[in-house]
Amino acid sequence: MDVIHTVKGLRERLSREPNNVFVPTMGNLHEGHLQLVENAKPRGACTVVSIFVNRMQFGPREDFDKYPRTLQQDCDKLAAIGCDLVFAPDEGEIYPEPQQYAVEPPEIQHILDGAVRPGHFRGVATVVLKLFNMVQPRAAIFGKKDYQQCIVLRNMVRQLALPIDIILADTVRASDGLALSSRNGYLTAAERAEAPALYQALSRAVAELKAGAKDFQRIELQQMAILAGRGWKPEYIAIRRAQDLGQPEAGDADLVVLGAARLGVTRLIDNIEWRLP
């Protein structure tokens, strides 16, 4: 497995690999990331993983500085599962000058996670476009745990006519249901024991949809109240149209229930897709 740190080196290496499949990450890899790589391997001749903690998608009071950097362990894990190439640039490679040109996503960037994290999806879209332009993959794979990010990027690729297939992979969960996330590492032991309650709240909301409930706002507020009662600070529980995260209208069958909540200092997100019969 090659580990490459410069854009120049990456382009040289990939000029011999027209058929590559790309998994962008911020590193600190867990089983969810490794599943994305497993998903990539059969789809192309070269599997490329990028590891880059992108300052542009963090707010000024967010966890950019403390976000875990574990490059050596990440490379060991990737080598063990047959990844071909790791692109691990430093900040000066991706941002050799202040970033002035951005991809501006539409209104979806301002709702849900975007309302809590202003500028986040603009930063995600811009860095992913740059990484796409560096790697020039035939396909790229993202995990559905970051559902809103998946929608933003899938729509960006279609609207900017990028010749890249976007593949969305299912969330990988711990045995108690907690969605795997690098930020789970911030949890204390007591918080870790409590953390599956977010998934449980989403699951109860889905159970209500399954039972035919139509009063979405009542479901959302009820599950937020339950989390708040357990000591969480819920940001949203939201039943949305899967395609664009808009408010569901009569006839919309493909839904997703999304949730974000703070447990102590840690912000967790999760979601479950649900198709109405």
Added chain:
Amino acid sequence: MDVIHTVKGLRERLSREPNNVFVPTMGNLHEGHLQLVENAKPRGACTVVSIFVNRMQFGPREDFDKYPRTLQQDCDKLAAIGCDLVFAPDEGEIYPEPQQYAVEPPEIQHILDGAVRPGHFRGVATVVLKLFNMVQPRAAIFGKKDYQQCIVLRNMVRQLALPIDIILADTVRASDGLALSSRNGYLTAAERAEAPALYQALSRAVAELKAGAKDFQRIELQQMAILAGRGWKPEYIAIRRAQDLGQPEAGDADLVVLGAARLGVTRLIDNIEWRLP
């Protein structure tokens, strides 16, 4: 020469041509465009010209509807000089749905032409990025007559890490100095005779720079006054730093004098680069 109207057809045709050089145009081709194509030919194995009048870069009261469409004549001219491929999509190919994701250029999009044409450079940057993603050229060529556009696109390509060389070609002029432009076709005979006065005003400004004048604002206003006195409606004459069109500071040697003015209903622009000794 192939004439292709669909993105799908274009991608299929270009999958056999990894080494193509691209000249994006809005059609109604004149000798300036043909020089761009001549410039492209030796640089790659396949010369691609796009012809697309991009609604997104026109303001609501601008000349989108009356902009001249002359596809058959354009193709004849291109075939005669050895162009390999014309991409002439209709609006539904470039915008199969309302464009919601845009490239947002920085402050330069709001000055000079951008001040007069709000949203223009956002529309230019977005459509050129889409065309780049469709054509995937190794190089692209733009004419310096649209100087601000050249700077916006060159910076976009660098900042978004697109693997494309941007080549800027000199403005082609009529024998009386008028910069060739599709919009010259809007001029009456009397206006056409007057039209070189814009280039003459820029030339006088450059002559003053050459003679050592430092009071840029006086030069700008004086040349605007001369145009106004001849019946033009000048929008700006501006002496700027060539690299980014910022206000020149002590030590800036590479300058450009840009001008925009209306003659009757027709808006003309032009510029001259000047390097201080």
